[in-house]
Amino acid sequence: MDPLFQPARVKDKPLIEPKREKDYIDFPVLGLFRDDVPTLARDLSDFIQKVLNEGYTFSHNDDDYTIQADTEKGSPADLSILMSSPLELSSSGKQRLPLLLRKYLEKRDLKVFNPRxxxxxxxxxxxxxxGLILECIDPECRVQSTIDKLPHQAKHNFNQWRETAQKYLKENPEPNKPLSLDEFVTAWQTRTPIGRNKWKQDVPLIELTYQLVTWIPQLKDDVESLVYLEAVTRTIAQTGIFNSFGGEILHHDDEELNNSSVREAIWNILVPIATGAIEIDEGLLETLPDDRINIMSIHQAKGLEFPLVIVDVGSDFNKNYTAQEFKRFPREGGKPCNMEDEIRTCSPLDEPGRTSRDRAFDDLTRQYFVAYSRPQDVLLLVGLNSLKDGYETKQGPRRISNVATGWSRDGKWHWNRLNNLKHI
Incomplete structure (x- = not known):
């Protein structure tokens, strides 16, 4: 069997201590499984709170063990939660484990860091x-409405952005002196100079962005929000290099020229953001905050180590749905492997020596090998009880095959009912 699927041993106590010598490789593997996702999120948040404070104690082979963050050097950043996808909402809008966990942890005065x-x-x-940028550069959608073939998703998000901005303007956020946000936006909409004789002919969009941050404290004080600000400003700066107007909003005598600068900013900067073409750069996440619990993708965790690692092995899998098979037990290669097969035939690489299904299994095995090799002291696997106990159907009980819980591609379950874990 692959070492990935070997049960680990409980060894010295306490289980989380200051960094020990690198030759210490044994750590316990625990399991926390519940009937539904809200219960799982609640109990997992209880576990995390105890680990970071008084400690979590459990018994094994008539001995008591305590998992506790180091009282002097420990911090919430010693704990990381890894998932295939850290998205907080499903495509249908259903709350996933990351969002429920965030809510339960915040009730316990614990913050998470999950910009993805x-x-x-x-x-x-x-x-x-x-939304504030749009309201400033293009009041009443005068220029936006002239853009042909604006993607439907962009239109939808633009409307939501503007609604969010208009609602925020009505709240009259601080500071109100020497200038309120409403006065600032109005000045931009009418191109009325503030503290100068006339409006500048060329105003960089990046300058407007940083001025607006004055009234959005989250973008100055919250580490997670700073990642979003950086993503937006990078898009403005990098796109401006290739734009005709250099990412500037013009105010010349030629009205059509002015509108063209706004139109270009909307089409080349705001449309990519609105349509999901801009993602969080992983380079922005190299430094993790010390005062927060990290929730990240398994891919993002490559090269990192944490004293305690919690891996979600299937909070989304309550039944054996075919649509989810590519995430846990592939029946075929899927789009990435099929694309590889098509492209390789047009190159010197020729056809691959392994089937697309085998390569899909290889990818999943490597993914969870990365996840299971991140902990320095403790590994905790979490998911739904249906992963270990199966679920009832009209044809009888049925199990959920999943590479992450010890299934091999030949259909054998090497971790039968997950009895190799210490369940808490």
Whole structure:
């Protein structure tokens, strides 16, 4: 059997200590499985709170063990939660484990760091900032309405962004002196100079963006929000290099020229953000905050280590749905492997020596090998009880095959009922 699927041993105690010598490789593998996702999120948040405070104690072979963060050097950043996808909402809008866990942890005065939890264009911070930009450069959609073939998704998000901005304007956020946000936006809409004799002919969009941040404290003080701000400003700066107007909004005597600068900013900067073409750059996440619990994708965790690692092995899998098979037990190669097969025949590489299904299994095995090799001290697997106990159907009980819980591609379950884990 692959070492990935070997049960680990419980060894010294306490289980989380200051860094020990690298030759210490044994750590316990625990399991926390519940009937539904809300219960799983609640109990997992209880476990995390105890680990970071008084410690979590459990018994094994008549001995008591305590998992506790180091009282002097420990921090929430010693704990990481890894998932195939850290998105907080499903495609249908259903709350996933990351979002429920965030809510339960915040009730316990614990914050999480999950900037990938939502698509950039859907975050409140992005909606507000981009909505204010639109309201400033293009009041009443005068230029936006002249853009042909504007993607439907962009139109939808633009409307949501503007609504978010208009609602925020009515709240009259601080500071109100020497200038309120409403006064600032109105000055931009009418191109009325503030503290100068006349409006500048060329105003960089990046300058407007940073001025608006004055009234959005989250974009100055919250580490997660700073990632969204950086993503937006990078898009403006990088796109401006190739734009005809250099990412500037013009105010010349030629009205059509002015509108063209606004039209270009909308089409080349805001449309890519609104349609999901801009993602969070993983380079922005190299430094993780010390005061937050990290929720990240398994891919993002490559090269990192944490004293305690929690891996979600299937909070989304309550039944053996065919649509989810590519995430846990592929029946075929899927789009990436099929594309590879098509492209390779047009190159010197020729056809691959392994089937697309085998390569899909290889990818999943490598993914969870990365996840299971991140902990320095403790590994905790979490998911639904249906993963270990199966679920009832009209034809009788049925199991959920999943590479992450010890299934091999020949259909054998080497971790039968997950009895190799210490369940808590």
């Amino acid at each position: 939890g939502s698509d950039l264009e859907r975050t409140w911070q992005t909606r507000l900032l981009c």
